[in-house]
Amino acid sequence: MDTNKRYEAGINAMEELFSQDVRNGMAGIKDISPDLWNMIVSFGFGDLYSRNTLSHAQREIITLTSLITQGAFDQLRVHLQAALNVGLTKEEIIEIILHCTGYVGFPKAVHAMGIAGEVFKENE
Amino acid sequence: MDTNKRYEAGINAMEELFSQDVRNGMAGIKDISPDLWNMIVSFGFGDLYSRNTLSHAQREIITLTSLITQGAFDQLRVHLQAALNVGLTKEEIIEIILHCTGYVGFPKAVHAMGIAGEVFKENE
Amino acid sequence: MDTNKRYEAGINAMEELFSQDVRNGMAGIKDISPDLWNMIVSFGFGDLYSRNTLSHAQREIITLTSLITQGAFDQLRVHLQAALNVGLTKEEIIEIILHCTGYVGFPKAVHAMGIAGEVFKENE
Amino acid sequence: MDTNKRYEAGINAMEELFSQDVRNGMAGIKDISPDLWNMIVSFGFGDLYSRNTLSHAQREIITLTSLITQGAFDQLRVHLQAALNVGLTKEEIIEIILHCTGYVGFPKAVHAMGIAGEVFKENE
Amino acid sequence: MDTNKRYEAGINAMEELFSQDVRNGMAGIKDISPDLWNMIVSFGFGDLYSRNTLSHAQREIITLTSLITQGAFDQLRVHLQAALNVGLTKEEIIEIILHCTGYVGFPKAVHAMGIAGEVFKENE
């Protein structure tokens, strides 16, 4: 894929994952570092989310798990919404967090579940 | 679920995930701490893997991701085999690791891919 | 221990560790996931804190250290109060954090000490 | 170096890194634990930052990277300012964060870049 | 404490914690970096382990927990032996690891228990 195509593919993937509002918020990083923005779009979403073999829903299972495991709770909020957007149910998301208790311990799982509760409420 | 049923459910889940040999190896922990063994079986596999809502294949996506993110490469080897046993393909496992590059960086992803290569070879 | 007894043991342990207010706050997780609440009570507090061999004070030394090491500072606040409740002194808690500097570095230790200062003030 | 000299060397290093305001804020830890304050000054800044072989600017490259990698974003803010104070440019700091994407993944890099943007704005 | 006294205090603490053989092994680091050796002895063992308020046994509870939480399994082996040397029983050490399952998840706890089993065998 050439550079323009990678960027375009990334933008397309982001449109499936995030609302216009969230994408506008993410694009704020362009003011500080246009290069980081390009890497996020072209590598993060173009090279990774645009690949086949796994669905967006499966990719969000991976993303949520990695964010919970590393304690990246700011990004978790955005991806909990993305997970709902690409078709994971509230029940499946809760189940992902429950499964994590055995692998990362309760503190991170409880923290994640609290944020999930807030995101679910915003979607009622 | 009462205590016996939790343990039984755990043993059943482990039979679906791991070969007899692997389960024997895991049971070695009983010699040091029968209580840890009980927690692994009853909580880890009984309470978590025996739940519905997510399939074993989906649970292994979570498990692999969490192990890669926390750098738990000894346990990763066992769960890469379990992932194959419950129906994830070689291509899907590679894709999980590729997706992780964006979330955990290359060092852990490369380490994981190296171990995956060894596990794939054992399954040829 | 059967299921009811595990839950009961967990509730009893929580009563020794946390005030009514804190327990009410923790129970808020039931609205999002009653299953996570059950695991916290039955496994976290029933299976772990209710065991013998280590006192509650010794268990809080472990808990505080693990939370500091993994940077789980939200949960740290609650367990700093629990540590005081089960008899660790302010001096001992400060000493735990000082000892951690050598094992986790200054950034996490300083963060923990700041929170400890706030908790100590609430207990004056 | 004897004890007084280590402390003095630490205070001198801190004066090169941090403004009077920031140093006053950091000294607040003395109210909770004078021993932690002594360790921060004598070991952290006296034994480490006062050494030769690496410049303060090089030391801040290390510090920023370690804080980003471990997700210690509170301390990151203070050291982003220190990095500017000892002569790293805005462009170099952005570049450090970009380089980190490959080693720690995007979530921590994006978080760090957001904070860097705020610190840069305060310095305009 | 002046510099010589800090070093001496560190050497004394190390004698209570480690066998002559282990101390000789640790001192090997002097060939690469005498400065790191000095920091380990003077800060790690002189400033930290030589303090009062907590016993050596309590300090090893902290050390073991931090090492398990950060996955520092090489250092864990040495400190499991130190824990036995300063009076923690095999049962207490097992209990520390069990308590950690709830805070760090099973993979690290299982890894730690395996190493503990080997250390216990060497002490039979």
Place this chain on the structure above:
Amino acid sequence: MDTNKRYEAGINAMEELFSQDVRNGMAGIKDISPDLWNMIVSFGFGDLYSRNTLSHAQREIITLTSLITQGAFDQLRVHLQAALNVGLTKEEIIEIILHCTGYVGFPKAVHAMGIAGEVFKENE
């Protein structure tokens, strides 16, 4: 940069960092996942190491620090050699590790210094 140029830039950067032998070893990952290889070369070395603003020596300071902080000791060995190749001295590398003690604690710093000692010996 278009796709071929990113790959080429990555290969060029790798030639400055690593010996032919090491590059051959790294390329082994192609047998398992040619896509991961492409990402390593094009993103890791093409997009990141080929940028200006920071020298290769400065980039290796970042890389070493991140690897030490996350405990990625397998990759550390390769990058310790790369650090020497791009002009960091043995004394500077030791100093990077010493500086890390204050930010990540002694266990990881000691582990890193042990590996550095082995790499230095191979370069005598």
